[in-house]
Amino acid sequence: MAYLARKINDCNLYVIVTLSIIVALLSSSRALCQSTDRLRTQLEKIIRYDTKISHDQIPGFLLGIIDEDTIFIEAFGHADADGTKELSTHSIFQLGGLTKTFTALLVQVMHDRDLIDLDKPINPYLPSSFRNPTLKDLTLRELLTHTSGLQTLPNNFGINQDPRNRYQAYTKDSLLSYYRDVSVPTKRRGKYLHAHTNYALCEVVLEASTGTPFDELIHEYILKPVDMSATSCRISLDSHPFTPGFDRARQAVEPWKFTSFTASEGLHSSMQDLCHFLRTMLNGEHQLCRSFQKLLPKHQKINRSRRTFIATGWHLMQHKRKDAIYLHSGKTNGHAASIHFVQDTKTGVVVLTNSPGKLDGLALLVLRMINHNWKR
16 A cells, blocks of 8 residues: 555656646747747837838848847748748748858868968969969968958959859859969058959869869868758759749849859858857857857958958957947848857847848847847
């Protein structure tokens, strides 16, 4: 009888504990739903009263928020011009110039593993027939920080190019020919001048020095370790089709294809992947976080700006009362993407749109909101 009583008491205790766990989970779930509803309401107020976003020009966009370990993702508008299809957190967008942040991390990781030297001149990495003797001291670090003095796009760019798919027919040999023959005025060296050409050259340097295609390098050293399964620079992902992109007239456009400039403009990704990446980097515990941190120190102030600086692969705004705000964005003919974050509060905002209309202003407003008007 004593044994039976103990079993009954044990059973009752198990039921009580189980019910307590269920109640706690339900309460937590209700609290999360209420928190999500409140957040959605606040976001709608910001969009309505503090921005001039028009769904006539931007059919739809995704907004991702990272607040320490928590991720919120909200969709606005639609995935099609007719307003019948919803955007998904797994929808794939081309990142355009936001690709540069991942390329910068790749180069830093390879430098940290002694696979390449950021401060060694790039000429020795290139085939001898494409070396430029007047740029014998040009380094990867100058390319990553946009202080090389090179033009935004090569002067032989645009010959036989399709304006709707500007990088498809421009080859790496054409890029290397430009590099071999270009003359950079001394007064431009060492000064900030944003140039897609810089990161396109990073790509050919990495490939020439390792004998490995860029898409394999970034997958092996960045995307695979961070578990970004929906992110790639290969144009076709059977399991992750692109979300349709539209120009400002709401006409459907084709995704960009790349023969070169992949390291500058060529990645595509999902909101889930980008939020996961940013949360992982801000968390500070992943093996790549140390390399990521090395990208963030500021190098020099951007001309004609009050508090905006260039870091490595990122820009930063030095708030007069608060921590630095890091940011980067990019666009193609039919998509736009941006990331803004504050490192010290482990907060960030990711925006993806299905048109080339960038929403950096919205990202900054939302980041300010979750940082309690910069008082957090």
